[in-house]
Amino acid sequence: TGRHPWPDVETFAQTLSKWGIDRNVQVVAYDDFKGGIAVRLWWMLRWLGHEAAAVLDGNWPHWQSEGRSVRSGTESREPRVFTPQPRPELLVETEDVLKIRTDPSFRLFDSRSAERYRGENEPFDPIAGRIPGAISMPYAENLDADDLFLPPEALKTRFQPQFGEVPVERTVFYCGSGVTALHNVLAVAHAGLGEARLYTGSWSEWITDPERPMTTG
Numbered sequence: 001t002g003r004h005p006w007p008d009v010e011t012f013a014q015t016l017s018k019w020g021i022d023r024n025v026q027v028v029a030y031d032d033f034k035g036g037i038a039v040r041l042w043w044m045l046r047w048l049g050h051e052a053a054a055v056l057d058g059n060w061p062h063w064q065s066e067g068r069s070v071r072s073g074t075e076s077r078e079p080r081v082f083t084p085q086p087r088p089e090l091l092v093e094t095e096d097v098l099k100i101r102t103d104p105s106f107r108l109f110d111s112r113s114a115e116r117y118r119g120e121n122e123p124f125d126p127i128a129g130r131i132p133g134a135i136s137m138p139y140a141e142n143l144d145a146d147d148l149f150l151p152p153e154a155l156k157t158r159f160q161p162q163f164g165e166v167p168v169e170r171t172v173f174y175c176g177s178g179v180t181a182l183h184n185v186l187a188v189a190h191a192g193l194g195e196a197r198l199y200t201g202s203w204s205e206w207i208t209d210p211e212r213p214m215t216t217g
Contacts, residue, residue: 126207139183
């Protein structure tokens with residue numbers, strides 16, 4: 001029920017096949033939104049077992065600023081056969097979040113801006129606020145002034161103190177609709193800390209049931 005639901009596995013696998021992606025193809029995703037959208041494709045590929053996936057550091061604006069080659073029109077590739085190998089352990093659902101948000105052996109992180117976390121501003125969803133127990137970790141703080149990812153050691157310094165003794169597989173990130181939270185998931189991986197998990201529906205799904213606990217602005 002979130003704003004950006006997943007496709008089913010077979011439909012997405014068919015799309016990847018049409019794009020000419022199989023297990024031998026390296027995929028690089030980019031956008032013009034600080035990587036906050038490209039991370040979704042990066043992660044969906046890994047969710048289906050495709051490790052050869054990356055996000056272009058600096059994305060489209062940085063590519064252009066360096067005077068690298070560009071062209072217009074469409075691109076195409078010969079179809080290949082993408083064979084999905086889903087990794088459900090990378091996901092958590094709403095019922096899981098209800099359990100873990102007060103469990104000290106887990107960590108739940110809100111990846112939206114601090115203003116949205118505090119409930120002061122909500123441009124997309126009908127209710128402003130956060131899931132009680134979540135820690136604020138705005139994804140934009142993974143980047144430097146040029147919108148490049150911070151070095152791995154700097155990212156490690158950012159995340160590890162918040163994790164404490166909790167292993168990375170027990171850390172869960174959410175955002176508004178399960179997209180920009182993956183920027184934090186990528187940053188955690190880039191820092192060499194391992195693979196964090198995603199609450200897919202995120203805030204936009206959480207608020208569909210008024211019985212769920214909420215801290216509102």
